[in-house]
Amino acid sequence: MKDALEHFDKAFESKIRLQIMSVLLANDTYDFNALKELLNITDGNLASHAKVLEKEQYINVIKSYNGRKPNTKYQATASGKKAFRKHLETLEQLIRKQQP
């Protein structure tokens, strides 16, 4: 149990960050606004969670302009994808250990 917990990624402790990462694994890139809508959270909430993932270098932020409107997109990095997979494996192990 302790081994598995060592690999438990703190960046994915929050359900929202876990969900953000899931979306970025299923899609190449995802719009800030679409993500906000999908997860049904506020601007600030999404921005702060994204910041944590960005700091870990799990996601890239792509900023562009749609005319005058700024458009923010997120993309999972290679290390982010790896970390996410590892985290899922850890979760799996945790469940398996509980069910003999």
Add this chain to the structure above:
Amino acid sequence: MKKISDIENDIASIKEIMERSSRFISLSGFSGILAGVYALIGSAIAYYLIYYPNSPFGYRFYYVNEQDIVVKLFATAAFVLAASLLTGVLLSMQKAKKLQLSYWNANSKRFVINVSIPLVSGGIFIACLIARGYFGIAAPACLLFYGLALINASSYTLGEIRYLGLIEIALGILCCIFPGYGLIFWAVGFGLLHIIYGILMYNKYDK
């Protein structure tokens, strides 16, 4: 420490969010039912135009060569198509609103593009067939290309649409083997199947 039920919850939410983020899930089941009803009405009109007062099961060899009837049939088909599309778009917009998603996002765009590729190429092909007078093959070709369009789009929306596509293709092939019964196959393929599919999807997702 996290409890196992929390972890299972997390994994379930990952699965759900991956699905929801990459597929167009606002497709309305009720619009399928209505599209089927329109198609049945259209088929009834076509029956009056072509066969009346004979039975639609009778083989009609001289078929729809009269220019006048061809134009009327075209108008009926176009009207059914337009009404179905309009209903589909409106009801899906409504469902998107209920699900708190925007109806015109990356997923719905992908869905529309992938439905359109086989549908538009098929439409042009069928227009060529009709222009050259191959009326008998035009009806099954519609079912075939429609089935292919659904299968092509099935990875971008509710997965069940794949089975509808397969059945449409099977009907299209049967229709090729039994030419002259195009109207019956159309009524089943575009009418009955849409109604059944629409009811199933409505019960599963829209309730």
